[in-house]
Amino acid sequence: MNAAPTRILVVDDDPTVSEVIAEYLGRAGHTVDRAADGPSALVRADAVRPDLVVLDLMLPGMDGFAVCARLRARGPVPVIMLTARGDEDDRIAGLELGADDYVTKPFSPRELVLRVESVLRRRPPERRAGVLRAAGLTLDPAARRVVKGDGELALTQREFDLLAHFMSHPGEVFGREELMRDVWGWDFGDLSTVTVHIRRLRAKVEADPAVPRLITTVWGVGYRFDPESGGTEG
Template structure:
């Protein structure tokens, strides 16, 4: 059983989401705005946060940004806007997934289960090394040159997958499916996380040598001799 914090000022939406998540055997707590959500996380941290983008007072983007300063808890963003810029904004501040309103409560519950499987279930011990880059799957940590990298859960999954499969070109659809388990999804999800990952692992993110672009295909991990 995982502890899930649901943050939405719409009582009806909250009621439906909470009902479905409890049916999936999760311990669910609720918050009606950003301030109460942040307080709840400080008092008793959740394993995952379902966070509405449009909140009174502090909006969901700012709540996610503040959460990232105190926790790496997975965040699924809810948005009624459906615009790519809003989805990207959520990903930029560290959201792990998003669902656009109106949505199927069953789909949201399945997304929650999927994210929790990736981030809560302990992985089999494995240590991946490429030059000065070291990924410890069991500890869920990544280091470059001995310095710990601050990665979101989704960034870590992407790095781990690519590092374990060097030299193979993957399309954005491949990465959505094989890294995050999505049968469908927005390609901007991959694009944003590739860019964010490059900023953390490349000497010059504008001229990547590790996570390269394969034009017309997608991306490929280039093993390094560093």
Template sequence: MTALVLVVDDDATVRDVVARYLGDAGYAVDVAGDGRSGLDAATRGDPDAVVLDLMLPGLSGLELCRALRLRENPPAIVMLTARGEESDRVLGLELGADDYVTKPFSPRELVLRVGSVLRRSVPSTAGALVDGDLRVDRASRRAFLGEGELALTTREFELLAFLLAHPGRAFTRGELLTQVWGWSFGDQSTVTVHVRRLREKIEPDPTQPRRLATIWGTGYRYDPVAS
């Protein structure tokens, strides 16, 4: 089944170029020029992924991102931003974006990023990973803590599953970018943001993490809590 990608950007040239490249790559494409139209299009079409500009008139890209993450089956989200400041990228990731691309960007790179987040949203045939009251089911792409299901983004799920599959081993941020998301380059603060978000969801006290340990000067390590 052909994946549907919704492109939401108030710049008609950007919309047209991105839509053309995505169409050439084999995706079905829908477009919207503002946040409200984007939300209507997402409700109507139930896209698999959304390419979302940060700066939109009316309903902002950040507000739309938040609304999309609350859906029962949220799409993968690739955020576009004309700003280069780390704070803008971090804010988008904290609201649930799976990836980001800074304008000006290569349309080919954007298509590759869309393909990457979509591949990672496809169920795996691997089994479940369990540590005490934490269970990550890679087949259904669902994670549970105790009796409750965790609301994880695609990137958060991939990072948690990877670290849980390699307990006790420390990884640098660069290694996690490469091994978890397949990036040969990228802003390593992306990893930091996702670790912080995961701690807020799986740690009793995120400021005193028991599972996701920071290895100063290196990166992160998953420490099992089950004996």
């Protein structure tokens, strides 16, 4: 357990929804801050750095997409998007901005708490191992840093965990269900979450993301980290 309660920022313009979320998260032992719009959420996030943000998509003035983009630009913080929209395009857009999960209203507050706990869960023991090096990448699990060449990569929490999992198992093939279980800690969920994070990770580690040669697709099976070979197009 952490020495101090985890601080969560809930951003929703519906006071009833915000209150219910805060109540359930508080019961789970978290410290909860609340904001009703994008600008006040950004101010609050600067004042008291949250460990996670539950972010409604439909906000007055500045929508959740814009808030998420600004949060991600300021540093790594897990984001769970909360919205009444169920369109796949919205889910993909949120995930591409760096959201770690996407929950559609109406939702079970208990399920949301479980999603929060899953995102906050500490990486498994294998990711606390020593520094990993492969294909010009250096990954330090303790410092949560990845260096490519002379520069550090700006990875989200899930992108880091996904890359750490691949680098810990070079040459092994993982299906999306396996990756969701091993990296996200979920036994259920939208598998497009994995697809989007693979695409985002490729954009940061591949020389040519359109023709991936490190994180390759094994058609009909899943994905493989190929540090030594060119692999197949993905």
